[in-house]
Amino acid sequence: MTGTEIPAKTASTSTDATPRQIWTRTRGLLLATVILVAAGIVLAATRSGDQHGRLDPRSADRYGSRAIAELLKNQGVSTRVATTLDEATRATGPDSTLLVTVPDLLTASQQQRLHDAATKSGGRTVLLSPSSPSLSVLAPGVREEGSSSVDNREPNCSLPLAVRAGSADTGGIRYAATSKADDACYLAGGLPTLLRIQASSGGDTVLLGAPDILYNHRLDKQGNASLALQLLGSRPHLVWYLPSLGDVSATDGGDRSFFDLIPSGWRWATLQLTLAAALAAVWRARRLGPLVTEQLPVAIRASETTEGRARLYRKANARDRAADALRSATRTRLAPLLGVPAASAHAPELLVPAVSARTPSAERDPQVLLFGPAPADDAALVRLADELDALEREVRTS
Numbered sequence: 001m002t003g004t005e006i007p008a009k010t011a012s013t014s015t016d017a018t019p020r021q022i023w024t025r026t027r028g029l030l031l032a033t034v035i036l037v038a039a040g041i042v043l044a045a046t047r048s049g050d051q052h053g054r055l056d057p058r059s060a061d062r063y064g065s066r067a068i069a070e071l072l073k074n075q076g077v078s079t080r081v082a083t084t085l086d087e088a089t090r091a092t093g094p095d096s097t098l099l100v101t102v103p104d105l106l107t108a109s110q111q112q113r114l115h116d117a118a119t120k121s122g123g124r125t126v127l128l129s130p131s132s133p134s135l136s137v138l139a140p141g142v143r144e145e146g147s148s149s150v151d152n153r154e155p156n157c158s159l160p161l162a163v164r165a166g167s168a169d170t171g172g173i174r175y176a177a178t179s180k181a182d183d184a185c186y187l188a189g190g191l192p193t194l195l196r197i198q199a200s201s202g203g204d205t206v207l208l209g210a211p212d213i214l215y216n217h218r219l220d221k222q223g224n225a226s227l228a229l230q231l232l233g234s235r236p237h238l239v240w241y242l243p244s245l246g247d248v249s250a251t252d253g254g255d256r257s258f259f260d261l262i263p264s265g266w267r268w269a270t271l272q273l274t275l276a277a278a279l280a281a282v283w284r285a286r287r288l289g290p291l292v293t294e295q296l297p298v299a300i301r302a303s304e305t306t307e308g309r310a311r312l313y314r315k316a317n318a319r320d321r322a323a324d325a326l327r328s329a330t331r332t333r334l335a336p337l338l339g340v341p342a343a344s345a346h347a348p349e350l351l352v353p354a355v356s357a358r359t360p361s362a363e364r365d366p367q368v369l370l371f372g373p374a375p376a377d378d379a380a381l382v383r384l385a386d387e388l389d390a391l392e393r394e395v396r397t398s
Contacts, residue, residue, distance in 0.1 A: 025284070068232070080240065084247040097233075126231055132144045138205075142195065148193065149171050152168070159183040174189065175192055322381060330392055338395065351370065
């Protein structure tokens with residue numbers, strides 16, 4: 001093959017991005033990624049030691065509850081930690097207090113079993129921050145009415161234990177009872193954050209909107225210790241129920257799907273991350289500008305391209321494709337010479353009469369020559385090419 005040989009490695013074109021351009025485009029995303037990763041590591045490091053024992057009477061962390069457990073022990077109250085529903089229900093009785101730390105995480109069947117056992121026991125049941133998922137079963141007749149910040153509040157009720165405790169760090173979920181409750185204390189926005197409901201069996205149920213009075217680091221504030229001791233120490237035995245994933249009773253939760261177990265905060269976070277990713281994609285999307293002409297790395301003669309394509313047709317025995325290419329090119333060149341619109345150059349009903357009118361004495365049939373069947377062999381293909389050339393010359397000279 002003649003002509004300029006293609007080098008093994010060509011120079012970069014004008015549209016190739018340089019390392020500086022790549023860095024300029026990606027540095028914003030890289031910086032944001034580094035900041036997010038660093039923030040996540042710092043947040044995990046600062047909080048990992050604080051909440052792994054949250055509301056656990058054996059934990060001395062800030063959010064643990066070992067301090068109140070020790071105070072109850074000094075007053076002669078025994079504390080038993082239950083991690084399964086069977087342990088919690090078996091230990092309930094008229095001389096015991098049942099503390100449920102996360103009632104909303106219990107399945108519907110667990111809540112029903114717990115409510116039945118607590119109602120029959122005749123003891124006290126303390127529910128920490130129960131909301132809509134558990135109120136209808138554990139405290140029928142009570143509904144959630146929004147939430148409030150945890151703050152120092154006065155009792156504003158006649159419940160003896162609240163009056164003796166005085167002001168305490170209360171708040172969180174606010175409650176409203178469809179019927180008159182026995183005691184409604186520590187109001188936030190006119191609604192109680194501590195609600196006591198007397199049971200017909202002689203016991204009672206106490207709803208506490210926020211668990212802050214049980215945390216180690218808040219126990220010495222205001223009347224928190226007094227309120228916690230009176231809520232949990234009214235009977236000689238305390239059952240501290242910490243629901244766990246290993247509880248077999250949680251497997252009969254009915255038709256709750258995987259998505260029902262995902263907290264709503266994670267769903268909102270996923271939605272926000274999706275929107276952020278979409279905005280980042282729009283922001284960094286490649287903008288299409290005008291076409292840029294550039295010099296080809298090598299120059300190849302048109303004859304070489306034609307010969308190469310012809311060899312491919314011959315190797316594949318594609319005489320039909322080759323004939324179609326020859327006829328199409330001839331029709332395209334003849335149309336402007338005959339006054340036929342370019343859009344009708346391949347319409348036989350317009351092109352053939354125009355060719356016949358220009359070359360009335362021609363021995364060739366324009367219909368067969370320009371729109372005929374494929375050649376039967378290579379010799380016929382060569383004759384077709386020669387006849388097309390002759391027809392085009394005749395049209396040009398007529």
